[in-house]
Amino acid sequence: MTNPVLIFVFAGLLPAVGVVYAIYKGKAPQNYIFLAISLALYYGALTNFRYLYLFSPRFNYILAPIIYFYGFNLSGLSKFIRNRLAQIVLLLVIYVTVVFFIFLAMPGDYTTKFLQDPKIRQNPEVYERMKQLFGVDDPWYVKYYKHMKNFFNLELGISFSEYPKRVEEIIAERLPRTLFLFLASSVLSFLLGFDLGKRIAWKRGGLTDKMATFVGIVFWTIFTPFYMLILIWLFAVTLRLFPLSGFITPTKWFDAPFSAQAVFIRLLLTELFMLVMWIIGIVVAGRLKTIRAKRTAIWGFVIGGAIIAFVYWAANGMGTYALDIVHHLALPVIALVTLHFAGDMLVMRDTMLEVIKEDYITTARAKGLPDKVIRDKHAARTALLPLMTSFVIGLASTVSGGVITETMFSWKGMGLTLLEATTAQDTPLAIGCLVFTGVLVLLAHLVADILYAFLDPRIRY
Amino acid sequence: MSLENKGKKTLLEVKNLKKYFPAERALFARAKHFVHAVDDVSFELIEGESLGLVGESGCGKTTTGRMIVRLETPTDGIIKVYEKNINEYNRMEYHSMVQMIFQDPYESLNPRMTIFDIIAEPLNIHNVGTLEEREERVMKLLSEVGLTPPDSFLWRYPHELSGGQRQRVAIARALVLNPKLIVADEPTSMLDVSVRTGVMQLMMQLQEEHSVSYLYITHDLAVARYMVNRIAVMYLGKIVELAETEELLSHPLHPYTKALMDAVPVPDPEYKRSEPNIVGNISVPIDPPPICRFYDRCPFREVLGNRCKVEEHPPLKEVAPGHYVACYAVHEGKIMK
């Protein structure tokens, strides 16, 4: 860092603001101890003073702000978030350690398999060279230290099976695809499951309920690969409505001046943008009183977001390519939505049935509220809470759980990568995938907790 | 504090009993604040006598009962049964002397056990008698608690019985080892009126037949009136007044006891109660100040000038034979009876 402005901001201004704020806010002497530790960690990382950081300077940048906030007597949600962040960092260290030792304990790895090649064994020179290259002979603690250091430096090592590609490169390539597919399908199946679940619970016992429950259970229990194959056969081979598999049509992309990855990342961002617009819509709707106003707000934001997205794609010249990807997305999304909405629907139905028994629903009815208001505003809103948690947490697990989908639709994402890495005993890549999935799960839990706190006023930490 | 001791042994002696619960749960830190659920409670119980612990929810009456049956460990204080610290008894020995009946007959019986198994369980644990003898004992108890003919109940499950019948089963189970003391925690509050009287009468009858003592925990003064010889009124972890039942009901001294009595509806439309003389609402005793627990709600807190505000919680003091009150104003006769 040589830029004097940056030095001023990061070494002077930022810590100074923190110190002033802490002194202004702090009350007891012990508060200043946290401040001192936090500053030490921060400057340790900034000056690269290696006795002041555990694994990597970047880890210090994570730790310093968390410890800094321990200097305050926070309360309520902010305290909860701070504590949760600290727990997550701790869990992360433990998780990364556990993953490392699991793989350490596993017999054999890619290298031993690779070194078994008779052509290599014939030639001791090549053999030694390979061993040295892969670092096979390091003792476990050296491996562990390297592992932790590399993790917090976001250097996950070099994949064996895609040697000499870096693991983070591979993950960076695969993660957006997985996220894109699963975000789209999860949100859709969540919405579908939520809506259907609340409707059939409301009209419980009726024919629709029985049908929907039956269909839901069928989808819930169906043998996934078989089902997906049927979808492929029906929609892609027989009806030819959608492409068979993969995410792009090769001939269309021969002359594309950019990679599919570039389009993918933009698509993912668009999707996130739409999601954010939707959530903003919901938050705004929460402040409005009538159902109609709420609905208008949500649709307004969603449609507004869609228009912005459309303009963006029309302008950047990738639109047709993006459409190709979206066209390929249709079939896996249909498959995932039909498979997953059932779970959401049944969860929603069950919680709704529980909620319907609650006294405040009787109160709402006795108050003379119209049926739809009771269903949507009183019952579904409360029943949403458990569904929300299962949704957010499920979102994280789909990343690793998408092996079958990714295999069947040739959608090369994290699931397929993890599977291939594990079967090929490509330890760095497998560790990388697991660790990333772990980070996602932890983040999802944090998001779920915060969301829950927002949605359920009873929860105050 | 003992009553006239007609050669009878002291069954239960509770001295300076305390139970503090941490008010917040922290993962690594020790709790800083405590709920003083039971705070320095002392009383005695003589063989054959029954004592009622009366108070509103959160006053510590149930916690006291649970400590006596060793379901909770006291923070401080001594509980003696037959002049021996209860920790010196082994578990089996102790539970053959002290048993408990719970408030909720729906939840206190294991739904997967038959009535026979439920009642005979303590016998099995203590390895008493042969199977035939156990069956005989259970049958006898069943008929004693009014579940007749007993053999028609023996192999049924709790869900097949009504609430009153279930509570009778619970009583039979408590009695099976011939205990000396039964801690009964609101045993009739969940029951319907028409059934409740039956259970109450049964309990009274069994007390005589089996010469068992009750520590009867209830919020209902009227019920306590029929069940016990003496009543201790608790408020926020403290006993504020203790006297023989009729004495207490006819001459309540503590302002809280009075308010409580005034607040209980009377099943007589012609009876006009006076409005309870009490201010504010009940709170949770988290780190309470050392002054009188009732201070905040006491209508007479100004009677002694500043004294109630600065002095510690008033001790239980005998103001009439066998009538103890914890109130400075009462000691000094500032509150008229």
Add this chain to the structure above:
Amino acid sequence: MIVPVIKVENLKMYYKTKMGYVQAVDGISFELEAGESLGIVGESGCGKTSVSMTLLRTLPENAHFMGGHVWFNDNGKMVDLTQLPEDEMRHYRWRGISMVFQAAMNSLNPVYKVGDQIVEAILNHYPDTPIDQAKAKVAKLFELVTLDPKRMEQYPHQYSGGMKQRAVIALSLACDPKVIIADEPTTALDVIVQDKILRELKKIQKELNMAMIYISHDIAVIAEVSDKIAVMYAGKFVEEADSTTIFKRPMHPYTFLLMNAFPSHVGPKKKLFTIPGEPPNLLNPPKGCRFAPRCPWADNRCREQDPEYVEVEKGHYLACWHPLTEEVRQNELRK
């Protein structure tokens, strides 16, 4: 002539179960004038809560309306609530008849602010009310039930039990109902709080001149707040009279035994009566008088024929073949 606010005639409502019909409400009748309060007393499972649900028609799906009428006085016009289509019925709920629920702890939606839930009720029935005005009204109601209006912005979990109960009372008053049904309004509360709430309810009722139906198993509570008392047993009213009569001169054996089974902490310590046996199962109630199997005075007629519910003296209704005389009562009490 004083026109009743609500008049119930031979109301019947059964629950359909796999084993048959549960005769929860089996032909009850009563009427109530403005400013008057009726206490319905009965043990658990006798169908007293089903009465309130039938009046408001907030019944579960397996409930079957089996006949009878609920005449409601809508500004002089008597409307049969049982015959109204659901859409119209909605307008009588809360505006006509409102309710203080048995489980006050849970009758507020935990995810909405308490004030908003009351405002919702007002706006639902008077959609043209400006929100500010509705809020002002809620604030006034809060004051009426001695709650701090600031608490409108709080969520139910921030309330204590007594406060929740007050909020629920405020909620029940939101649309100026003619009739309020208070179903076990104080059951879960401590006695001192219960006392306050009951006093407030009574006060408000008199102030607003509303008709009030109290439903409780606690005879003492009912005795304190009701002008007249109906005793319910196994889905039927067995006796109804003004409260003093019910307590001092009950004619139905069940009423008599029930009144004397109830302990009191004041007055001389009386002997407590027990009623042998258990309440009947409404799925298959006994033939004849439903109390006959437990009644010490029952004879063959009682076991065969169901006594009719008739007015035996002015304002005193009874269904019994052997009404107790003063002599019998005294004999019993002396035993």
Add this chain to the structure above:
Amino acid sequence: MKKLVLLGLLLVGAFLLATQVNYGIFADITTTNVWNLLGAGSTSWNFAVQIWKYPSILGMNKDGMLIPAAAAEIPKLVKEGNMWTVTVKLRKDMRWSNGAPFTADDVVFTYTTVKELEIPGGNWSGAYEPEKVEKIDQWTVKFYFKEKRTIRIFYDTLMTTIVCSNYWKPIVEKAKKQKDPVKWLLAQEVIDPGIAALNLGKIEKGAFAQVTKQVSDDKYWAFGEKSIYYKNGGFAIVNPKTGFKWQSDNPKPTGAVDLEVANGPFVNTIVYKIYGNKQVAIQALIAGDIDYIYNPVGLTAGEAEQLRGQKDIKVVSNPQLGFRYIAFNMRKFPMSVKEFRQAIAALVDRDFLCNQVLKGRAIPLATPVPPANTFWYNSAVKTIGEGLSMGERYQLAVSLLKKAGFKWDVEPVIDPKDTKNPVKTPGKGLRGPDGKPVPEIEFLSPGMDYDPMRAQTAMYIEQWAKNIGIPLKLKLTDFNEIVTRAFEEVNFDMYYLGWGIGRIPTYFRSFFHSAEMAPEGNNTPGYANPEFDALIDEFEFADNFEQARKAIFEAQRILAEDLPYIVVFTNPMIEAYRTNIKFPYDTVLGGINNYYGFPENVKKVQ
């Protein structure tokens, strides 16, 4: 104006002629860097998409014959002082796709770079063999070797991939300046020039890899070059464009031509689409999204059935490079008796097992060298019992046992004329030449769930043996148990496993040489025959290929008599393609995918 019309016509023509074929593969190509491709990055998919674009000095034709590739002729191994040398004359007509001529510089650069930078990977190990590689002139290279390892030199060293030096030289120079030159070099993701007209084009990770024509037909040196297979086994290469010619010495091509393969490319584009799943790829083949599934493990019988009825799809079946065999533990009696092994071998009716029991799902195979590997297969070796009926087989087995001095308590009576029940009286109580009863012989075979083919056939073999009184006891067991007992504990009587093998019978040493005894080596039977060992050494250090071939022929004859293994059958490699493409041939050992050269030979049928 005229010019414009012409240009337009040309464009239209180019569009019409622009042909594309699509192949399905199952994984991404993980590297385009040739140094990595032959090292850690050597996956079958990487090979399928790229390896054909590189030249090597020598090669093999579809029958496994050694032929010159970049060489003008097959060189000789010569002793010079204490060194062995090979002087290679290169073809003068070859050009890289960037236009540079293929010269001795490319050869020398490749071999020296591998050795200098110590580039890792089994496929480079041949390049470590020569002590020195020397450029004699523009088209002559001389290799110096310490040892006369003929087979390795010809089939490994001289078949090493050669890269384009004028493209790679600056990159390698730069690599040498890095901290870790190899790592740096291997990380360079570049598409280098090949010797072919087709080369990698657009690659989309996870979706497809495109191969396009990058040298026009008229400029492409190999366009129209013919490989001619003669009926007599002779082979010739003729390039009418440059006039290059070569023909095999043994046999000399004479008589009728069996097959003539012309070099293309006949298509402009090949797209390798990536599928995550075989079933989906099959659906894609049916739908016409792809024309051929490139798959080194082939299709299962069920999948082949699924495709067989489909319109426009051709299913082909070829023998695999591999075999299933029964091994004897020759350290133990009675497996140590040659006649005993021969008797068992005589009983194994491969035709019956493959055609009747396995309903044609397996191909009978009796030698460790598949007949389709014509250069190395000794067709003169006769298998015991070949062509006999079951009755005659029983008779032969009995007589073999008798010859070795075996006796029975109840001697089996065979009627060879009865085709249905030749065994009139089953044998009982087989006794060895010393008169002691033959102990029960445990026959290990993988179970039904792992491999129904072996399990089913093993049951027949057990029954046949039992019929003449051989106390064979089949144990269907876990695959791993067999491997452990055979290769690690070496504690077994007979077992039934399989091997995958290469074209060159170098595996003879590891399976049967006495220096390769299990558990250190793979010689599980404990076969030790000095005569055989000598033949293997002769094969590996032969002066010429005739000698090597002879040695292997003789080794095959010895194996057929000594029978440490009974080779039973091989699996077919089943593949399918759409009939709108045409491969130069589809009968080839190991299946179509085993021949890497086809991208330039494949044609699109209108």
